[in-house]
Amino acid sequence: DGGITQSPKYLFRKEGQNVTLSCEQNLNHDAMYWYRQDPGQGLRLIYYSQIVNDFQKGDIAEGYSVSREKKESFPLTVTSAQKNPTAFYLCASSAGTGYQETQYFGPGTRLLVL
Amino acid sequence: SQQGEEDPQALSIQEGENATMNCSYKTSINNLQWYRQNSGRGLVHLILIRSNEREKHSGRLRVTLDTSKKSSSLLITASRAADTASYFCATARTGSARQLTFGSGTQLTVLP
Numbered sequence: 001d002g003g004i005t006q007s008p009k010y011l012f013r014k015e016g017q018n019v020t021l022s023c024e025q026n027l028n029h030d031a032m033y034w035y036r037q038d039p040g041q042g043l044r045l046i047y048y049s050q051i052v053n054d055f056q057k058g059d060i061a062e063g064y065s066v067s068r069e070k071k072e073s074f075p076l077t078v079t080s081a082q083k084n085p086t087a088f089y090l091c092a093s094s095a096g097t098g099y100q101e102t103q104y105f106g107p108g109t110r111l112l113v114l
Numbered sequence: 115s116q117q118g119e120e121d122p123q124a125l126s127i128q129e130g131e132n133a134t135m136n137c138s139y140k141t142s143i144n145n146l147q148w149y150r151q152n153s154g155r156g157l158v159h160l161i162l163i164r165s166n167e168r169e170k171h172s173g174r175l176r177v178t179l180d181t182s183k184k185s186s187s188l189l190i191t192a193s194r195a196a197d198t199a200s201y202f203c204a205t206a207r208t209g210s211a212r213q214l215t216f217g218s219g220t221q222l223t224v225l226p
Contacts, residue, residue: 035216042217043214045213050212090156094212105156
């Protein structure tokens, strides 16, 4: 899982509640990403950030929000507008310096709805 | 959108056998990458092949890329029980190289 940490490992959300997933990296990477993984499926991109104070929507950004105030941190908030939030959430980072980059993943956070 | 599609969805082999997984994609790409995921864990990068490369090796892994057919294959030779995992291909599309599009994966089970 390299130098990327995600917390918590499990997170429970009540109806109408916003929850925030943490992602921290010590790899000095410029780019960071959030993915959602549903059972038996591949990863879908929620948001990504190529540099501090800048981020772009991915394929499934509705109901999610992010911030990138520090290079090391890229928290994801799952808002009450996300009606089906139960999934495995993965954070990743890459160096952000070229076009043949690999991504390094954290261990993931599993979000469950009560 | 799921650009890459892996085939087969599940594969079960005996230890020592070779495992081959295939990936097809739809648009022009900058590179194609293969990742591995153990159950309930994050993904680990295995190998990257550029659009102008046809074959690449890394240890027991061999990857091929056919851009005319928009397909790639991952071969794991002399498989081990520890190779049991899900394997995903991911494509970096031309013009948006940092955005990877993942397939739905192949679940490989290696029986001891």
